[in-house]
Amino acid sequence: MTTRLGVKTILTFGAGWIANSAYQVIHSKQSQTSGSIVIDGRIVKNRPALPIFGVVSAATPYDTNTGSDVATRVSQIMQHGFPSLDNIRSFDDYVLSYDRRNKVANWVFEHLTPDGVKHNEAVDRSKCDFKEDLSIHPYFRSTNEDYKYSGYDRGHLAAAGNHKAHQKHCEQTFLLSNMAPQVGRGFNRDSWNRLERHVRKLTKTYQNVYVCTGPMYLAQKESDGKSYVKYEVIGKNMVSVPTHFFKVVVAEDSNRNFIMESYVMPNAVISDDTPLTNFMVKPETIEKLSGLLFFDRVARDKLKSINGKKA
């Protein structure tokens, strides 16, 4: 199933990938390719998961200008492990897991490089439109209508500014499956953007920056002494408004030294002078609360630091 934006559901599998492979079949009553898998745009009928490529290492040179082999790019982006395997969508320059109950992604995964984030005259963000993700079953798909008059921004999870190698890469970040309802002023347009820029700037020091971003639905203690999760839902499709968002980052320098940073920010107005380090949270805490496991192919003892502290 390839939409006009080139959304592909692919099957990634390789000898060393067995513990972290994404196996994804289009599950849609409307699908005309029911019972088939789409690999890189070609429909493969009734075939089990066969290895289609091996493991790539971070040292493998990757030319972001070819853009043709989504499978190879996905293996690059996801080489340090999938946080979960639920409803995976593989786009040209990022990977997404969709939460059909909440109508928002579980997580998106990006691989930032100096080339992918630098200014590119050929890419014009203002020409990108927010579009429904037709690869999501209509029962579970969010629409522009859902966000209208809700008071929330359509906030990018995979930031548009991280995908400047091609116009198509930028466009794919405008799919509504990559959006979550975010407080606009004071959050999406301000402190969350500040965090996105910080992550982008890591590419000045580190040649490979891997980022996992997603929503959280966190509990609070109420006056009765009990803890409750509470969040708004917007629109006809009842799109969930996350209470918080996380970002977990692994950056790798040219000597294959890794550092990790992990943040949780409330989906609320945050003062511009609050240091980003205030939002650092142990990765294990985010894992436990979100139900995800981050970078499980990177041994934690290989990390030089976690949130600035020697690991």
Next chain:
Amino acid sequence: MTTRLGVKTILTFGAGWIANSAYQVIHSKQSQTSGSIVIDGRIVKNRPALPIFGVVSAATPYDTNTGSDVATRVSQIMQHGFPSLDNIRSFDDYVLSYDRRNKVANWVFEHLTPDGVKHNEAVDRSKCDFKEDLSIHPYFRSTNEDYKYSGYDRGHLAAAGNHKAHQKHCEQTFLLSNMAPQVGRGFNRDSWNRLERHVRKLTKTYQNVYVCTGPMYLAQKESDGKSYVKYEVIGKNMVSVPTHFFKVVVAEDSNRNFIMESYVMPNAVISDDTPLTNFMVKPETIEKLSGLLFFDRVARDKLKSINGKKA
């Protein structure tokens, strides 16, 4: 990874199964079999998903007394389609999808037959203990401690009374991954039990009864005019207390006629004289709200009736 209860994570794949197969790899930092798949108790290292059996039809005779081939039993239970493919666990007589964020299953799937539900002197429910499911990563696993003093029952999703062919089948329904916090008196012990007995009784008329059961977290409109999802979380592991539970049932008679019934009940005290038909809800509504797709391998126009109405 086989626990003492014989919990197996298996790989189901067959020629006709491509659109609905469960591909599941144990994803655990603690796993000693990391990077390997367990098929029917045997560890298979670094092997891609190969077809291990074909499709079985409802007409295939199945002897519930052999109990040795979990893969075959899973293909029986799940023959009408997987509601989702997230964290599948295959037990000897039921299948479960686990929600690591909420620490409760997304759904459980059962196949009831007259033989499996009839009284069996060899099976003693009182000898079954509530046990942690060691196949779930400790970050996401609920414990007996979580339920203690919470005021909620450890409510079975796959009902113990549906699994009377073997003591082991009954025991496996006592794993905490099969539990959800349920209101005890007035719900778990009363009206929910009434619904379970109704489903069991369908085996008197229908030779095959397929049941999918799971939690729901439903929104309510509040006084500010906005809709909110709100639910309690209990214990150190913050196990979610669902607001509602669903059951979607497909029953098949000896002439391969199918009927469907689908229910939603609030996790609350319900008067014993409320007819079960009051809780019937269109299956599409449950699908949209839960993020699941039920029995998608049964064409809806093959159903003789849905909730008692001619389909």
